[in-house]
Amino acid sequence: xxxxxxSSRYLVKRTGEKVFLECVQDMDHENMFWYRQDPxxxxxxxxxxxxxxxxxKGDIPEGYSVSREKKERFSLILESASTNQxxxxxxxxxxxxxxxxxxxxxxxxxxxxx
Amino acid sequence: QKEVEQxxxxxxxxxxxxxxxxxxxSDRVSQSFFWYRQYSGKSPExxxxxxxxxxxxxxxxxxxxxxxxxxxxxxxxxxxxxxxxTYLCAVTLRGSGNTGKLIFGQGTTLQVKP
Numbered sequence: 001x002x003x004x005x006x007s008s009r010y011l012v013k014r015t016g017e018k019v020f021l022e023c024v025q026d027m028d029h030e031n032m033f034w035y036r037q038d039p040x041x042x043x044x045x046x047x048x049x050x051x052x053x054x055x056x057k058g059d060i061p062e063g064y065s066v067s068r069e070k071k072e073r074f075s076l077i078l079e080s081a082s083t084n085q086x087x088x089x090x091x092x093x094x095x096x097x098x099x100x101x102x103x104x105x106x107x108x109x110x111x112x113x114x
Numbered sequence: 115q116k117e118v119e120q121x122x123x124x125x126x127x128x129x130x131x132x133x134x135x136x137x138x139x140s141d142r143v144s145q146s147f148f149w150y151r152q153y154s155g156k157s158p159e160x161x162x163x164x165x166x167x168x169x170x171x172x173x174x175x176x177x178x179x180x181x182x183x184x185x186x187x188x189x190x191x192x193x194x195x196x197x198x199x200t201y202l203c204a205v206t207l208r209g210s211g212n213t214g215k216l217i218f219g220q221g222t223t224l225q226v227k228p
Contacts, residue, residue, distance in 0.1 A: 108156075
């Protein structure tokens with residue numbers, strides 16, 4: 001069974017801090033994704049990666065960056081956290097090469113920026 | 115027009131009834147369609163996937179796809195209170211190729227009343 005693990009379930013950070021959200025998957029998936037989920041706005045794609053060191057912007061990349069140095073790990077970085085980045089962050093992974101490959105989600109990180 | 119649209123609900127049905135959840139999408143060349151269930155405070159989990167026109171059944175769940183009408187639905191038979199959750203429709207878009215990128219609807223909240 002696919003396991004996607006996010007390092008923190010809850011985080012509280014201050015405005016201006018640099019924040020790292022870590023995600024690890026154990027199924028050798030090529031594709032990894034970071035979404036944020038907000039009430040009334042649904043799931044929005046921040047960044048995704050289809051290979052080591054490869055990344056592409058999603059729909060809302062502003063204020064975020066990512067790092068994928070190893071296949072199993074995909075990190076989301078908030079360079080200078082702001083209150084409007086308070087949200088639920090979801091990491092997901094999937095197999096490459098198949099349009100029918102579903103996303104497998106981690107448990108989520110609820111980030112509060114004060 | 116949003117790329118993937120769902121009625122946010124809440125959709126309220128009595129226990130034992132059939133719940134019908136609907137989703138429309140804008141991209142005619144979308145290939146893969148997924149239904150996820152998300153309990154409050156939890157991450158989305160995959161319920162069904164469908165790729166061809168027609169019906170696909172799995173236990174109490176039936177997914178229906180009509181590509182000509184750009185419409186996908188999820189039927190839940192013999193609804194149970196444990197089915198109360200938000201149901202997310204997700205679709206691959208043109209150009210997503212092998213990246214597995216999905217676009218999500220905002221979700222429909224289902225309430226099953228005992």
